[in-house]
Amino acid sequence: MVQKIIIGVLAAALIAVCSVWGYSAWQKQQAAAPAPAPAAALPAPKPAETAAPAEIAPVAAQAAQEEKADGTHFTYKYVSPRNPELLAMYNMASEIDILHHLPEVNQLDGWLTLPRPINFITAECGTINAFYARDKGDVVLCYEMLDLLVRQGAAVVQANGGSTGDQLKYLMANLRFLMLHETGHALVDMLDLPQTGREEDAVDQLATTLMLSLVSSDESDGDIAQNLQMASNFFLLTDGGNHDMATYADEHSVGAQRFFNLQCMIYGHDPGKYLRIVTSGRLPEARALRCQDESKQITRNWLRLIEPNIAPRHRMSLEEEQAKVQAIKQKQVENSTAPYMR
Ligand SMILES: [Zn+2]
Structure with a gap:
């Protein structure tokens, strides 16, 4: 019950913050990338017009800029879980469209030329994890990991006397780092x-x-x-601090x-x-x-x-x-x- 209330309050706070982020990101996109005119609608230049007069040169330069190739765009998907206990995480992630509110991932979207898109997915995994699936080019955020971060954020806030906003900050800060880490694995693989x-x-x-x-x-x-x-x-x-030989042998450094x-x-x-x-x-x-x-x-x-x-x-x-x-x-x-x- 307490968990449900926490998630509900968190989701409401997240919607408020994400709508601000979404709006400012949209504004920046509008300012940075004016819609290019369809090539077919442009009249073919006459030979005499190829040397543009000095006063319209900046416009010509802008048109040339618009023709430059854009990078590879990512895909985003929320897969519904079978485990009813993870439904709250699925609902929160999909309703808020959490994958479109990871600022660094969203900035990389279309910025790089990749051999194929990176697919960002939230899904039930059966374990607390986030990972890159090389065979499909998927970066997967498990609902179990999302659940852990929500609970950890609540515990951190309780211990330090913070607010729901602080819990939200903890969640989003960790998601941003985590998904960039997995994106890093994708880039290492795809770009060799x-x-x-x-x-x-x-x-x-x-x-x-x-x-x-x-x-x-x-x-x-x-x-x-x-x-x-x-x-x-x-x-x-x-x-946990209790490091055995298996911890040291792990591919990750200790925490x-x-x-x-x-x-x-x-x-x-x-x-x-x-x-x-x-x-x-x-x-x-x-x-x-x-x-x-x-x-x-x-x-x-x-x-x-x-x-x-x-x-x-x-x-x-x-x-x-x-x-x-x-x-x-x-x-x-x-x-x-x-x-x-x-
Ligand atoms: Zn890793």
């Missing part, structure tokens, strides 16, 4: 991306890099750091290691801004010293792997690239006096 370390660690790094890089105007850098902190807390909550790796990535992204991660004791000083270099290298390597697969329509112009490089250099100057650096 080279990995020399453990893939599980690499896709944790990709999820973190994307969350730190794809900050929208709806959220601040601080909001994103807070989301990543909540995602890292999941690793501590699910790490505490994944927690500290995330702290290092967030702190290293902007040591001046996220100094509190070290001063509050979430990241030991000894590790913090290496984090700016570590974060920079991981981000650069992942972006180098992904960059060649960005669809022509979404590639940065030279000016945009130069502005980005300048912003990174500026941040390095600002951080040159930050403590806990080698």
Whole structure:
């Protein structure tokens, strides 16, 4: 009964937040991608008109931009469960259309050129999990995992005296990280991306890099750091601390290691801004010293792997690239006096 009330309140809060997200995402889409005119409706240019007068050149440039190929679009599906106990999760996910409210996944939708679409699916799995199914190109979020996150969020809020909004934040922060992690597995497979370390660690790094890089105007850098902190807390909550040999043999790093790796990535992204991660004791000083270099290298390597697969329509112009490089250099100057650096 209590669980049903929690889910009901959560669903109502989620609808409110998601409708805001949905509306702003729609606005951005409208602004960024005006509907291209059908090619058949365009009159064939006469030879004398091929050299456009200077005053209409920007319009011509925009038309050329619209003709550039878009990337591969994803599919989204909610599969109804057989287990009646999971119906509440199915109803919540499908009514809210939760898969269309994962900002980073939705930004990647159509941004990359892939050999086939990634299919995002929520389904009953019989176990608490989220995974990438290589044979079908499916990224699956299990209702059992959704249920765990709802319950964990409620427990965290109860322990810290938060609100339903905080429970919702915990759920969405973890879903964003989790689904990006699985999307990382899909990209490694579909794009045959080279990995020399453990893939599980690499896709944790990709999820973190994307969350730190794809900050929208709806959220601040601080909001994103807070989301990543909540995602890292999941690793501590699910790490019982009793590690046997089977845990060490697992393809995943132990939960505490994944927690500290995330702290290092967030702190290293902007040591001046996220100094509190070290001063509050979430990241030991000894590790913090290496984090700016570590974060920079991981981000650069992942972006180098992904960059060649960005669809022509979404590639940065030279000016945009130069502005980005300048912003990174500026941040390095600002951080040159930050403590806990080698
Ligand atoms: Zn994984």
